[in-house]
Structure formats: structure tokens, C-alpha cells
Amino acid sequence: MKLPLGGQAVIEGVMIKSPRYVVTSVRTPKGTIASKQEKLAKKGRIAQLPFVRGVVNMYEMLSIGYRALLWSAQASGEDDEKISSFDIGLSLLLSIAFALGLFLVLPFFLTKLLYGKTTGVIFNLIDGLLRVAIFLLYLLAISRMKDIKRLFQYHGAEHQAVNCYEAGKPVSAANVKKHSPIHRRCGTNFIMIVLLVSIFLFSFITTGNFLYNILLRIVLIPLVAAVSYELLKLADKYPASALAALVAPGIWLQRLTTAKPTGKQVQVAVNSVLRILKLERG
Numbered sequence: 467m468k469l470p471l472g473g474q475a476v477i478e479g480v481m482i483k484s485p486r487y488v489v490t491s492v493r494t495p496k497g498t499i500a501s502k503q504e505k506l507a508k509k510g511r512i513a514q515l516p517f518v519r520g521v522v523n524m525y526e527m528l529s530i531g532y533r534a535l536l537w538s539a540q541a542s543g544e545d546d547e548k549i550s551s552f553d554i555g556l557s558l559l560l561s562i563a564f565a566l567g568l569f570l571v572l573p574f575f576l577t578k579l580l581y582g583k584t585t586g587v588i589f590n591l592i593d594g595l596l597r598v599a600i601f602l603l604y605l606l607a608i609s610r611m612k613d614i615k616r617l618f619q620y621h622g623a624e625h626q627a628v629n630c631y632e633a634g635k636p637v638s639a640a641n642v643k644k645h646s647p648i649h650r651r652c653g654t655n656f657i658m659i660v661l662l663v664s665i666f667l668f669s670f671i672t673t674g675n676f677l678y679n680i681l682l683r684i685v686l687i688p689l690v691a692a693v694s695y696e697l698l699k700l701a702d703k704y705p706a707s708a709l710a711a712l713v714a715p716g717i718w719l720q721r722l723t724t725a726k727p728t729g730k731q732v733q734v735a736v737n738s739v740l741r742i743l744k745l746e747r748g
Contacts, residue, residue: 469724469746471739472629472651474531476538477613482738483530484602487745490534491738493541493730499596499737503539503745504530520695521688527653532558568604570678571681574596594665601661605722615725622647623727625720630739637739639732647724650702654723655716659694662712667693 473482479492488504506526513522536557573596574584582693608614629645631637664683667690671682701709727735 467745468595468632468634471631471736471742472527473624473628474527474534474653475624476535476719478542478620478734479529480536480620480624480627480735480738481534481538482628482742483527484746485534487742488530488599489648489738489742489745490537491734491741492538492541493734499734500535501737501741502534502541503741504533506530516696517692520692523695524688524691528558528562532561554717563678566684569597569601570679573600574680574683575614578676584676584679585672587669590665590669593668594661597663597664598658601657602719602730605719610721618723618725619727619731620734622724623731624738625649625652625724626732627735627739631743637736639729639736642732645730647726648717648720650705650713650717651698652716652720652723655713656694656698658716658719659697659712661689662715663694663697664690673678 469484471482471484473480476480476490476492477573479490481488481490483506486506486508488506489501490503491499491501496498498526509522512518556715573593576596577589577593578584581592583589608722623642625647626645627637628649630642633645635645664686667686671679671686671694673679673682697709697712699712701707704710
């Protein structure tokens with residue numbers, strides 16, 4: 467039985483997550499590969515229930531992903547200073563605040579200026595379309611940055627390595643290069659489903675008060691994440707069904723968030739996958 471592997475690109479490296487472990491591998495300034503492993507706490511039964519697991523998974527990936535990103539900054543030589551737990555927590559909170567402001571508050575404010583009202587189907591449709599547009603413009607803008615381009619190459623390497631493993635092939639650099647940098651369970655797919663589901667769920671907010679409307683949207687984020695996660699799981703389980711249409715926008719968008727990796731970048735991804743498989747087996 468294949469393990470459900472996930473992960474993300476980090477600075478000069480790849481983080482891979484399995485049910486019990488996390489392994490992050492980074493290319494150091496000396497040209498070697500440094501790795502860090504972490505054993506995950508066992509989840510209780512409640513955390514594995516449908517709809518609950520989506521919220522738990524979102525929190526877990528935010529926490530694990532951010533720790534991996536900060537460690538990779540140090541291991542790759544980007545940051546020589548020791549980062550404290552307080553710094554990590556503060557940086558995470560600031561990042562979340564920035565995301566809420568850019569992708570939630572800004573489109574809501576612009577829609578109010580354009581449409582006048584703050585409730586109704588038309589308002590939420592305009593608000594949702596603006597949210598998607600801002601997200602796409604944001605990705606287009608950052609994709610032109612040199613460091614982000616390298617991050618997207620490692621994102622492609624991560625997908626290729628996971629696809630190689632799921633195809634039942636030995637995970638080697640030569641085999642990994644033959645596989646696609648597009649993956650159906652990518653976080654990009656999840657984000658696109660979140661944007662679409664939020665249009666529907668936010669339609670149930672009937673208050674015209676600007677502040678209350680924003681606060682209710684923030685409160686509903688866990689529910690949006692829970693529903694989106696279940697839809698992503700179903701779309702992955704039944705790829706030939708109508709649900710496949712849900713992941714189509716995310717798969718298209720991955721052509722922007724992934725890029726063809728170099729051989730050395732592929733080696734880093736292979737290192738993470740092989741290490742995590744070794745941990746899971748023994």
C-alpha cells in the first residue's frame with residue numbers, strides 16, 4: 467500500500483510529509499545535501515473524522531511548512547542567525563494577517579466600492595471573482611522574482627518525486643525526471659477549491675455591517691477549509707467523476723507554480739522521499 471505523501475518546496479530544498487514523519491532536505495552552499503527529520507505526534511480519532519481532518523491538516527501544514535521554511539533559510543545559508551520560537555510564531559501571525567488582508571479584506575472592500583451593497587448573490591460573486599483575480603495577479607507578480615522561480619523549480623521536483631513513488635517506480639533521479647511536475651493533491655488545487663467554496667459559503671452571510679461581515683468571513687475559514695479538503699479528497703479518489711472539474715483550475719495554475727527542476731534540485735527531492743520511506747519502514 468502506497469503511503470500518502472505530501473510536501474512543499476522550501477528555500478533551496480524540498481519538505482516531504484508522510485503520516486508519521488517530516489523530512490526536509492536542502493542544498494547547502496558547499497553543494498552537499500543537509501536533512502532534518504521530525505516525528506509527528508499521533509493524531510486522535512477525532513482529528514481524523516471527515517471535515518475535522520481538513521481543519522487539522524490545514525493547521526498542521528501551516529505549522530510544519532513554516533518551520534521547514536525557516537530551517538531551510540538557515541541550512542541554505544540565507545540566514546545565519548538563530549531564529550527563536552517567538553520569532554517563528556510572530557512571523558507566522560504576520561504572514562496570516564497579510565494573506566487575510568490581501569485575499570479577504572481587499573476584494574471585499576473593492577466589491578463594496580463597485581457594487582455598493584455588502585450582501586447578496588451578486589455581491590458574493592463579484593467578491594469571489596476579485597479574490598481569484600487578486601490571487602492570480604499575486605502569483606504572476608512573485609513568479610518574476612528570481613528566488614521564487616527557484617522555489618517553483620523545487621516545487622516541480624517535489625511533485626515529480628512523489629509522482630514517481632506513487633507510480634510504483636524506484637525513486638531515483640533518473641526515474642523522477644521522467645514524471646510530471648503536476649500533482650492532483652497539490653496545495654495549489656486546495657487553494658483554488660477554497661476560493662470557489664468560499665463564494666458559496668459566504669453567500670449565507672446576511673449582515674450589511676462592514677466589520678461584522680469581515681469577521682464572519684474569518685470565522686468561516688475553518689468551515690471553508692473543511693469542505694474544500696473533503697472535496698479535494700473525493701476528486702482525487704474519483705478522478706473520472708464530475709468532481710474532477712474541481713481540481714482542473716488548480717492543475718492549470720500549477721503550470722505557473724511549478725517549473726522544470728535541474729538535476730541537482732531533483733536529487734534534493736529524491737533525498738527527502740527516500741529518507742522518509744526509510745523512516746516509515748523501520
